[in-house]
Amino acid sequence: MAKLTILEFPDPRLRRRATDVESVDDTLRQLIDDMFETMYDAPGIGLAATQVDVHRRLLVADVSSEKDDPWALINPVILERDGVEVTEEGCLSVPGFYEEVERSGHIQVRFLDREGAEVEAEFTGLLAVCVQHEIDHLDGKLFVDYLSEAKRQRIRRRLVKDQRQRQHDAAAAL
Amino acid sequence: MAITKAGVRQRAEAAIAIDAVVTEGRSLDWALARADEKLDPADRSMVRMLCFGCLRYHWQLRAQLRMLLERPLKARDSVIESLLIVGFFQLSDTRVPDHAAVSTTVDAARLLRRPKYAGLINAVLRNYMRRNISESEAQDDEARFNHPAWLIEHLRKDWPDHWQQIISANNDRAPMWLRVNGQHMTAAAYQQAHAIDGQLLPGADQALRLEKPAAVDELPGFELGHLSVQDAAAQMAAPWLLAGHPDGVVRVLDACAAPGGKTCHLLELLGADADLTAIDNDKKRLTSIQENLARLGMDATVLAADASKPGEWWNGVGFDRILLDAPCSATGVIRRHPDIKLLRRQEDIHALARRQRQMLAALWALLNPGGRLLYVTCSVLVEENEAVVGDFLSTHTDAREDRVLHDYNIRDLMYDKTPGFQVLPGTQGMDGFYFASLEKVSG
Numbered sequence: 001m002a003k004l005t006i007l008e009f010p011d012p013r014l015r016r017r018a019t020d021v022e023s024v025d026d027t028l029r030q031l032i033d034d035m036f037e038t039m040y041d042a043p044g045i046g047l048a049a050t051q052v053d054v055h056r057r058l059l060v061a062d063v064s065s066e067k068d069d070p071w072a073l074i075n076p077v078i079l080e081r082d083g084v085e086v087t088e089e090g091c092l093s094v095p096g097f098y099e100e101v102e103r104s105g106h107i108q109v110r111f112l113d114r115e116g117a118e119v120e121a122e123f124t125g126l127l128a129v130c131v132q133h134e135i136d137h138l139d140g141k142l143f144v145d146y147l148s149e150a151k152r153q154r155i156r157r158r159l160v161k162d163q164r165q166r167q168h169d170a171a172a173a174l
Numbered sequence: 175m176a177i178t179k180a181g182v183r184q185r186a187e188a189a190i191a192i193d194a195v196v197t198e199g200r201s202l203d204w205a206l207a208r209a210d211e212k213l214d215p216a217d218r219s220m221v222r223m224l225c226f227g228c229l230r231y232h233w234q235l236r237a238q239l240r241m242l243l244e245r246p247l248k249a250r251d252s253v254i255e256s257l258l259i260v261g262f263f264q265l266s267d268t269r270v271p272d273h274a275a276v277s278t279t280v281d282a283a284r285l286l287r288r289p290k291y292a293g294l295i296n297a298v299l300r301n302y303m304r305r306n307i308s309e310s311e312a313q314d315d316e317a318r319f320n321h322p323a324w325l326i327e328h329l330r331k332d333w334p335d336h337w338q339q340i341i342s343a344n345n346d347r348a349p350m351w352l353r354v355n356g357q358h359m360t361a362a363a364y365q366q367a368h369a370i371d372g373q374l375l376p377g378a379d380q381a382l383r384l385e386k387p388a389a390v391d392e393l394p395g396f397e398l399g400h401l402s403v404q405d406a407a408a409q410m411a412a413p414w415l416l417a418g419h420p421d422g423v424v425r426v427l428d429a430c431a432a433p434g435g436k437t438c439h440l441l442e443l444l445g446a447d448a449d450l451t452a453i454d455n456d457k458k459r460l461t462s463i464q465e466n467l468a469r470l471g472m473d474a475t476v477l478a479a480d481a482s483k484p485g486e487w488w489n490g491v492g493f494d495r496i497l498l499d500a501p502c503s504a505t506g507v508i509r510r511h512p513d514i515k516l517l518r519r520q521e522d523i524h525a526l527a528r529r530q531r532q533m534l535a536a537l538w539a540l541l542n543p544g545g546r547l548l549y550v551t552c553s554v555l556v557e558e559n560e561a562v563v564g565d566f567l568s569t570h571t572d573a574r575e576d577r578v579l580h581d582y583n584i585r586d587l588m589y590d591k592t593p594g595f596q597v598l599p600g601t602q603g604m605d606g607f608y609f610a611s612l613e614k615v616s617g
Contacts, residue, residue: 043281046175061175090176096287098178126177133175143175162287165250 004038004052008163009094009142010156018048018055018138020075024116028058032072032114035060040067044092046130048137051093059134063126071127074112076135079120081107087129089143097155101146103132178285181274184217185282188224189257195229195513197252202229202513227263228256229512230320230345235259237317238307242298254291257282261299266308276300320345324520325505332556336589336598340554343600344508344515350387351603353404353435354380355470356442364401368394375602377583380439381406383603399470404435405507407597407604408552410584412439414609415497415548417580427493428452428474429481429537430501434463440497441472453479453487482532484540492542500530502551502558506599506606523557530562538570541614546576549610554598559608560591567593567612576613 007014021028031054039047039060046061062070083105090098107128110120123131133143144152191205202225209221228235239258247254257279264275276299283291302308312318315326319341329337352372354364361382362374371385383406390396390403416424426444431437431452441448454460457478467474479487481498503523508514534549541547551558567573575593579585587602588595594610 042176042284044176088177090178092176095176095289096285098176098285130175158287 001037002034003041004034006038006042006047006051006092007053009091009144009159011093013053013055014050014093014137014142015140016050016055017140018050018057021056021058021112024074024112024114028074029114032058032060036062036070036072039092042092045126046134047092048134050137050140057138059131059138061127061130061134063130071131072114073109073131073134074114074116076109076111076131076138078132078135079108079110083124085125085129087126089129089133091133091143093137094142094144094155094159097144097158099143099147099151101129101133101143103129105129107131179278179281180214180217181220181278182281182285183213184220184224185257185260185278186285187213187217188221188228188260189253189282189286191221191225192228192256192259193253195516196232196256197249199517201517202226202511223268224260224263226347226512227267228259229516231263231267232259232512232516233316233320233322234312234318235262237313238262238302238310241307241310242301242305251288251291253286254283254288254295257286258295258298261295262302262308265299265302272303321515325515325518328520328523328555329505333554333598339600340598340606343598343606344505344512346509346600348405348507348509348605349603350384350403351405351409352382352384352393353402353409353439354382355400355402356380357445358395358400364395373603375406375604377581377587378406378409379581380442381409397469399472402435402438402466402470404439405510405605406602407506407607408435409439410580410597410607410609411436411497411499411548411550412443413580414611415495415546416440416443417578424449424494425491425542426450426495427497427537427540429496429498429533430454431476431499432456432459432463434466436497436499437463437474438466438470438472441467441470441474448474450474451477451493453477453481455480482529482536484536488540492545493540494542494545496537496541496545496547497550498533498537498547499550500533500558502526502530502553503555504552506552506554506597506608509599510605523555526553527557527562530558531566534562534566535570538566538573538612538614543572543614543616545614547612547614549594549608549612551608552605553608554596554606559596560594560610563593563610563612572614572616573612574615576611578611 035047045063049056049058057075060072081104085105086100086102088098089101106124108122113119144155187209191209194200194205195202210218261279264270280292280296283295316323319326321341329340354361360379365382373383375381395401428437432454437452452463452474460476460478463476503518504514549563588597597604597607599606
């Protein structure tokens with residue numbers, strides 16, 4: 001098990017579109033385990049492979065408070081969606097910022113599970129929101145893209161400033 | 175994706191607000207208004223509780239922080255020091271379970287975009303519990319009394335027999351007082367009509383102290399203008415000013431009137447024919463007077479005006495009664511505004527006293543012969559109170575102190591000063607106020 005590094009907005013690698021996973025094997029399962037560890041540690045409720053600089057269509061999620069409802073979705077496709085759910089979303093790639101985003105409240109999704117079996121499942125509420133948020137990542141999209149331009153630019157400036165500060169601190173520590 | 179638990183957001187917002195007071199010198203009211211914009215209404219009372227507690231016990235909690243941190247954090251991370259204080263306060267003074275206090279406070283570091291401090295916060299809070307730091311002996315007077323050294327010294331000098339009582343009242347929580355609109359009923363009748371759990375105060379017929387604070391707009395009759403929120407000591411001002419006033423029109427000036435609590439009280443007592451002028455220097459705060467008047471269905475002449483420069487606004491017609499609720503250090507209401515202990519500086523007191531003297535002298539010229547001026551502050555400091563009025567009396571031959579009270583039941587609630595009267599904070603649950611009633615005699 002290993003904790004992975006999460007890319008932070010406005011890193012251009014977050015804008016790459018992920019390609020389908022071709023084979024579900026032990027290497028992929030190791031990546032899934034590492035992604036869960038990274039997500040739980042952050043702490044977050046969902047993580048897309050794009051966020052750890054792996055550009056394959058894979059996401060993990062667990063919205064339970066007991067960390068006992070893990071989902072790993074490989075090559076997920078949304079088949080149907082309806083309803084409206086507004087959630088104050090945050091993102092491990094946009095640390096510290098939380099804004100309301102409107103998404104579908106109910107989705108039907110087809111994906112491969114960690115054994116490579118095809119599954120169709122329905123998600124509602126927070127889990128539905130989370131899966132949509134993560135699929136956006138696989139398409140190179142972030143929740144800040146739903147906000148006003150002014151808000152997005154403000155978040156961008158603040159994060160860039162933080163990142164510079166951290167680099168400066170790291171350099172000073174050497 | 176990430177979401178924030180309400181508890182984590184509350185701790186983060188409390189730390190931001192406290193940091194704004196401690197390092198930027200903002201008022202707590204300002205900081206809380208900013209926090210409210212980002213908070214669900216349900217989370218606001220917790221944030222208030224944390225902010226008030228951390229500022230009340232600021233010096234003690236900071237001393238504890240110094241015991242646990244090898245060196246202060248970088249200036250730009252001062253918000254993390256405030257967050258640690260929020261953690262200490264929860265562990266020492268609240269019923270928040272220890273594990274919840276630690277986990278929400280640690281997670282708040284991430285919300286404050288300083289995740290690298292999560293480990294440090296966790297370690298410091300665990301040390302706080304393990305070493306029983308909350309029970310440690312205070313090392314100096316500031317930590318022992320939770321006041322700045324200059325203010326402790328000042329209080330000790332002004333109130334040699336009462337300074338510890340004042341300090342202890344300043345660090346208490348303030349009760350919520352209502353003023354029932356006398357045009358509708360007395361406080362006793364209101365309490366009975368609505369079965370309110372509260373205490374009456376002999377000498378203040380309209381005052382009712384609630385046993386438990388309540389959301390004001392949920393109290394029966396608030397929207398109808400039947401009641402206002404106002405401390406019982408502040409409720410003494412209007413009846414005192416008007417005591418013994420003849421029936422019919424009396425011209426009244428309410429100087430430094432915002433937010434209009436005493437203005438409305440005067441109007442409740444004067445009735446519909448009142449000729450009342452309310453002034454305040456702060457244009458923005460005039461709105462609060464207008465809102466209060468509108469809610470109570472009353473009318474007054476409201477002007478943006480400087481009480482120390484009547485030449486700019488006075489029309490030359492004298493007043494029979496003048497209420498001068500002078501800008502002051504607010505050292506009598508520290509329990510309602512614990513940030514005062516951090517924001518006020520010793521040199522402010524001299525500047526305030528100069529301004530109080532200017533205002534008193536300037537407004538005196540506007541008072542008709544036989545008229546009364548009531549000088550009021552919410553300060554407990556001699557320099558702003560009896561020193562101002564005493565010097566005024568000795569330099570103005572047409573002024574004399576009038577010791578008449580509107581209700582002698584209040585006599586025992588106050589300390590006799592020369593001149594004037596002082597209510598100390600905590601007396602019957604009241605705020606600290608100073609009153610001096612001055613009469614204009616033919617000179």
